Amino acid sequence: MKIAYQGEPGAYSEEAIINHWGDKAQAIPLPYLQDVFTKVENGELELGLVPVENTIKGSIHLTFDLLQERAVLIQGETILRITHSLIINPETKFEDIKKVYSHPQALGQSRTFIEKHGFEAVNTYDTAGSVKLIKEEGLTDAAAIASSRAAEVYNMKVLAKGIETHKENWTRFLIIGKEKMQPTGRDKTTLLFIVEHKPGSLLKALHAISDQGINLLKIESRPLIGKPWEYIFYIEFEGHERDPEVQLSLEDLEKVTTSIKILGSYPRA
Amino acid sequence: MKIAYQGEPGAYSEEAIINHWGDKAQAIPLPYLQDVFTKVENGELELGLVPVENTIKGSIHLTFDLLQERAVLIQGETILRITHSLIINPETKFEDIKKVYSHPQALGQSRTFIEKHGFEAVNTYDTAGSVKLIKEEGLTDAAAIASSRAAEVYNMKVLAKGIETHKENWTRFLIIGKEKMQPTGRDKTTLLFIVEHKPGSLLKALHAISDQGINLLKIESRPLIGKPWEYIFYIEFEGHERDPEVQLSLEDLEKVTTSIKILGSYPRA
DSSP, rough: OOEESSSTTTTTHHHHHHHHHGGGGGEEEEEEEHHHHHHHHSSSSSSEEEEEEETEEEEHHHHHHHHSSSEEEEEEEEEEOOOOOEOOOTTGGGGGGOOEEEOHHHHHTHHHHHHTOOOOEESSOOHHHHHHHHTTTOSSSSEEEOOOHHHHTOOOEEEEEOOOOOOEEEEEEEEESSSSOOOOEEEEEEEEEEESSSTHHHHHHHHHHHTTTOEEEEEEEEETTTTOOOEEEEEEEOOTEEEEEEHHHHHHHHHHEEEEEEEEEEEOO | OOEEEOOOTTTTTHHHHHHHHGGGGGEEEEEOOHHHHHHHHHSSSEEEEEEEEETEEEEHHHHHHHHHHHSSSEEEEEEEOOOEEEETTTTTHHHHHHHHOOOOHHHHTTTHHHHHTTEEEEOOHHHHHHHHHHHTTTTTTTEEEOOHHHHHHOOOEEEEEESSOOSSEEEEEEESSSSOOOOOSSEEEEEEEEESTTTTTHHHHHHHHHHTTOOOOEEEHHHHHHTOOOEEEEEESSSTTTTTHHHHHEEEHHHOOSEEEEEEEOOOO
């Protein structure tokens, strides 16, 4: 089974695929998040795995925007603990390190460690890509910040593990495909809606869910393009779209919204 | 009056300061958004202007996070229409342009124009900074995407105006300071709250506002650091914290939240 992800080999997304599917999966790296949606949308690859939320950084806006634009469905989710390592060329000495290369988010999440050692932080496009970079350039005065797996992938040395400031660092990934999932009894549903731009309309929409005793898990808003200061709301709640109480909720939601798109009902992680 | 902003001279934030205050203001450029909060927090500068939301890109997360962390208050807001220009060195010929330099957001917002002309997009850290870059490097095979004002600031030539794909492109900026504003009769209030992690708690909090007939304008969530899948909610609503109905709302909100921070009541733009 081939599963598309964004990033270089050794990326956290690739690790999430291996953790979730084990040997059954072949992870296919692609340069952009848009590419993952495109390959799944046009049927070239059956599944894709995309990050949707990190417990430090928050929601990944681009994923929400692409879920709205593209003809794909959420088929599942998986959660990965993010822990950053300091990675070097095997011949590099700790006292020679002057610069650390990584994606701005990983640098930000490791700021306490970087400042303690007086390293200069250098932004790159990707965590695993920065390991590839210091290997290809043969840098011995620099380190990269990425997963320990990235060090394995590129045959590099892990000098320090768990260098992130906040340990409660988790990323939730969505599995996207073209198929609707069957109810399992432990599901969640993600959908988006647009309400009329008038007082109380958001609250009415949330009531459509809560009045059936359904537990709202998350709410996110994104701008409605072309309508300044109006929003598309994304909600996640417990239950499957085929559950009777969810069907009643959806009927009520139809009445108080101008647009609804069910992005998927799928087993909870 | 000195007002801090993040960016290079010619940045959209500087333009927003000039539009809002005219000749009365001296705009002070600083490298990072954190610096703007720091200078205001420690009293070195009286006011700062920070972007909070764009009608294409959505909310600026870092601004919300800094409003939560820092001891500043919102004293006002101002809105700027964002329109991008293609800017070149005066001796550059249109047919020689191969690359366009700008911040990834400006490049993304001008993608239709860039693709139509077959330009190669090159990411930089700043829109106005990319004008400065092609000037200092004397590039005649490249252009920058920034505001027309940036072209004036650096004595460069505007080759095309309004190259953004979506014309409804506006950025809302907050004015931050240390003082509470008096009610004007046309105010809004921004606050953050945290609720207990149990079903229905967000809805109860929103009811505290709506039950007094107060109009909710915006809701945003950010992760609660250290508590995976829990959130800090930011809301904006009509009215001033000294208005009787807002005071009643705040009393109700106290009862259903574990934490509240009023970020400011200020005149609406």
